[in-house]
Amino acid sequence: xxxxxxxxxxxxxxxxxxxxxxxxxxxxxxxxxxxxxxxxxxxxxxxxxxxxxxxxxxxxxxxxxxxxxxxxxxxxxxxxxxxxxxxxxxxxxxxxxxxxxxxxxxxxxxxxxxxxxxxxxxxxxxxxxxxxxxxxxxxxxxxxxxxxxxxxxxxxxxxxxxxxxxxxxxxxxxxxxxxxxxxxxxxxxxxxxxxxxxxxxxxxxxxxxxxxxxxxxxxxxxxxxxxxxxxxxxxxxxxxxxxxxxxxxxxxxxxxxxxxxxxxxxxxxxxxxxxxxxxxxxxxxxxxxxxxxxxxxxxxxxxxxxxxxxxxxxxxxxxxxxxxxxxxxxxxxxxxxxxxxxxxxxxxxxxxxxxxxxxxxxxxxxxxxxxxxxxxxxxxxxxxxxx
Ligand SMILES: Nc1ncnc2c1ncn2[C@@H]1O[C@H](COP(=O)(O)OP(=O)(O)O)[C@@H](O)[C@H]1O
Ligand SMILES: [Mg+2]
Numbered sequence: 410x411x412x413x414x415x416x417x418x419x420x421x422x423x424x425x426x427x428x429x430x431x432x433x434x435x436x437x438x439x440x441x442x443x444x445x446x447x448x449x450x451x452x453x454x455x456x457x458x459x460x461x462x463x464x465x466x467x468x469x470x471x472x473x474x475x476x477x478x479x480x481x482x483x484x485x486x487x488x489x490x491x492x493x494x495x496x497x498x499x500x501x502x503x504x505x506x507x508x509x510x511x512x513x514x515x516x517x518x519x520x521x522x523x524x525x526x527x528x529x530x531x532x533x534x535x536x537x538x539x540x541x542x543x544x545x546x547x548x549x550x551x552x553x554x555x556x557x558x559x560x561x562x563x564x565x566x567x568x569x570x571x572x573x574x575x576x577x578x579x580x581x582x583x584x585x586x587x588x589x590x591x592x593x594x595x596x597x598x599x600x601x602x603x604x605x606x607x608x609x610x611x612x613x614x615x616x617x618x619x620x621x622x623x624x625x626x627x628x629x630x631x632x633x634x635x636x637x638x639x640x641x642x643x644x645x646x647x648x649x650x651x652x653x654x655x656x657x658x659x660x661x662x663x664x665x666x667x668x669x670x671x672x673x674x675x676x677x678x679x680x681x682x683x684x685x686x687x688x689x690x691x692x693x694x695x696x697x698x699x700x701x702x703x704x705x706x707x708x709x710x711x712x713x714x715x716x717x718x719x720x721x722x723x724x725x726x727x728x729x730x731x732x733x734x735x736x737x738x739x740x741x742x743x744x745x746x747x748x749x750x751x752x753x754x755x756x757x758x759x760x761x762x763x764x765x766x767x768x769x770x771x772x773x774x775x776x777x778x779x780x781x782x783x784x785x786x787x788x789x790x791x792x793x794x795x796x
Contacts, residue, residue: 410436410438410473410474410605411435411460411471412472413456413469414434414470414471415432415434415470416432416433416434416459416469417431417466417467417468418452418455418459427629428467428629429452430452430456430459430629431452431629432469433452433631434631435624435631437605438605439605440605441605441606441621442599442606442607442608442620442621442622443606443608443623443624444607444608444609444616444619444620444623444624445607445608445609445626446613446616446652447625447626447627447632447652448627451627451628451629452626452628452629453609453610453626454578456609457575457577457609459471459479460573460575460607461494461575462478462488462489462491462492462494463489463496465479465481466479466481467481468482473492474493474572478492492573493573494571494572494574495565495566495567495569495571495574495575496566496574496575496576497562497563497566497576497579498577498578499579501555501558501562501582503553503558503561504550508547508548508549508550509537509546509561510533510537510547512550512561512565513533513536513561514529514530514532514568516568516569517533517569533564534546536567536568537561539564539602540560540561540563540567540594541560542557542564554587555583555587556591559579559580562579563595567604575606575607576606578609578610578611579595580592580610580615581610581612596618599619608620613652613653613654616637616640617637617641618637622634622635622636623637623640625640625646627648632648632649633646633649641653643683643685644685644767644769645685645686645769647695647769647772650769655767656699656741657698657699657700657703657740657741658696658697659677659695659696660675660693660694660695660696661674661675661694661695662674662691662692662694663688663689663692663694663768664690666684666690669683669684670682670684670764671683671684671688671694671768673694673766673768675696676736677715677736677738678713678715680766681763681764681766682694683765683767685767685768685769685770686769688768688770692770692771693771694770695768695769696766696767696768697766699765700730700742700743701745702761702762703733703742703743703759703760703762704759704760704762705731705733705742705751705759707758709758713760713761715735715758715759715761716735716756717740717758717759718755719733719752719753719754719757720732720733720734720753722751727745728744729744729749730742731751733759740759
């Protein structure tokens with residue numbers, strides 16, 4: 410398991426005065442895969458490099474498998490080669506003048522703990538087998554596809570039987586089709602070996618697919634963390650809701666709340682929502698609605714529909730996205746099965762599904778990006794959430 414406390418990293422001479430990593434606490438439980446998810450520049454790679462020992466922090470403590478590997482305050486620093494880790498980067502870092510197996514054997518045949526050739530070959534073969542490449546062991550590296558090269562990197566990271574696997578955007582350089590296969594391979598190996606893993610990505614779908622737990626980051630800090638299903642279906646912070654692609658948001662006011670739902674007064678009408686944070690009667694919220702939670706209908710038998718007009722539609726193969734104007738607001742609705750066949754200018758009712766909308770308190774500190782006020786709440790809530 411990995412334990413990180415109060416991690417801070419500052420790069421000198423940067424135009425932006427913010428810390429690249431600004432006080433991160435995280436735990437990765439034994440055998441679990443935890444993802445760091447966030448936009449470019451939010452500090453994911455720096456956090457991973459600090460855990461790996463490729464970067465020295467300004468403050469904080471890092472333990473791996475119960476052993477303190479880094480604590481600047483106490484003068485503790487274990488170098489990268491002495492940490493029980495395997496690392497895979499975005500670029501494959503496969504040596505072109507070697508075969509697949511030579512690439513995987515390389516770390517076993519170098520450094521202080523050099524293994525005899527036969528033993529190194531046997532271990533490398535095992536690792537290749539784990540990633541489904543045993544058949545291609547003697548193929549020259551340049552004759553392997555991008556996905557195969559990335560699996561070689563993974564095999565190489567696993568040969569020393571590390572306690573912890575650190576993966577930095579390992580799928581980003583792969584074509585869309587391959588990406589899913591290598592993703593599944595990584596998750597498969599991780600679960601079979603039960604290896605404690607930190608996975609870095611900026612891609613929401615990828616994070617949901619592979620993670621036991623997702624940690625959402627913004628500007629060097631943790632915004633929110635939770636199980637993948639929780640981050641998807643019930644984000645507690647506006648930053649997370651927007652980053653997870655919940656594209657519809659409507660301003661409203663709290664009418665009443667109980668333990669499981671909150672009644673919101675919208676311009677469009679009343680709506681039962683999932684509550685987050687402190688919501689008292691009369692307080693302002695933004696209501697977030699997934700496109701698939703807005704059902705379109707030509708008639709409105711339930712009487713709950715919002716009357717609107719179709720602006721345009723986009724076809725995705727397995728679904729249609731309709732952009733519908735309701736009053737002053739443009740809403741996006743995603744329809745999977747129904748061939749409703751609506752065209753520009755058609756009148757339509759938008760019927761919001763019950764109990765899927767999320768009411769999030771309005772950020773009142775004037776921070777336009779929506780992350781500022783949420784952060785303090787997330788940090789306070791975060792510490793007890795994990796493990
Ligand atoms: N070696 C470096 N020198 C100066 N600034 C850096 C360095 N590495 C990263 N940064 C800065 O630190 C911040 C976080 O970067 P990074 O951890 O790479 O983000 P991410 O991986 O989430 O895209 C960014 O503002 C980036 O410009
Ligand atoms: Mg990065």
